[in-house]
Amino acid sequence: MTKKNLIAYTIVALLFGAVGAYVGVNKSKEKADPVTTTVAPEAAAATTGPVNALYALSLPDAAGATQALAQWKGKNLLVNFWAPWCPPCVQEMPELSELQGEHVGKNLQIIGIGIDSASNIATFAGKFKIAYPVYVSGMSGTDLSRHFGNTTGGLPFTVLIGADGQVKKTYLGRLKFDQLRADLANL
Structure with missing residues (x-):
């Protein structure tokens, strides 16, 4: 890589960082309730399409090893797009890690689907202790989240899938863990 390219990449990265910081600082301090939906039983059949698409995927984990997501079939699954x-x-993420720790040996698995480059996900996972599998999807993860009902493509977006393979609930925005724990107790 030439010095000229390195400078250009640095400038672009700084611009994105500045925009992110500006948005973060100027965002309202009030936390809105996450947008949630509960899937009615008669609509459950329509929710198997995205679940089947999820289970059909094989994605690299943070270490770069490709993993089949079908390994999670038959478990209650909390899929966090981030x-x-x-x-x-x-x-x-720390609360999700804590939740996964509470459910070790139980029929719940949390997975993270990272919407970024493999190198950025690997760097992040190396810095932070994450107690659940994190996979790399790149921008295709946004398309998958849209199939689950995330029409805006917003993050974080979380999907609760029952052991029966049916979508039970979706959450747009930062999770409210009291509500999530109540939803998990109803599975």
Whole structure:
């Protein structure tokens, strides 16, 4: 890489960082309730399409090893779409790790689907202790989240899938863990 390219990449990275900082600082301090939906039983059949698409994927994990997501079939699954540059995503990760620790040996698995480059996800995972598998999807993760009902493409976006393969609930925005724990108790 030439010095000229390095300077150009640095300038672009600084611009993105400045825009992110500006948005973060100027965002309202009030936390809005996450947008949630509960899937009615008669609509459950329509929710198997995105679940089947999810289970059909094989994605690299943070270490670069490709993993089949079908390995999680038959478990209650909490799928968290996130990105390292998304402050609410990063803020909820310690609580998600704690939740995964509470459910070790139980029928719940949390997975993270990172919407960023493999190198950024690997760097992030190396800096922070994450107690659940994190996979790299790049921008295709946004398309997958849209199939689950995330029409705006916002992050974080979380999907609760029952062991029966049906979408039970979706959450847009930072999770409210009291509500999530109540939803998990109803599975």
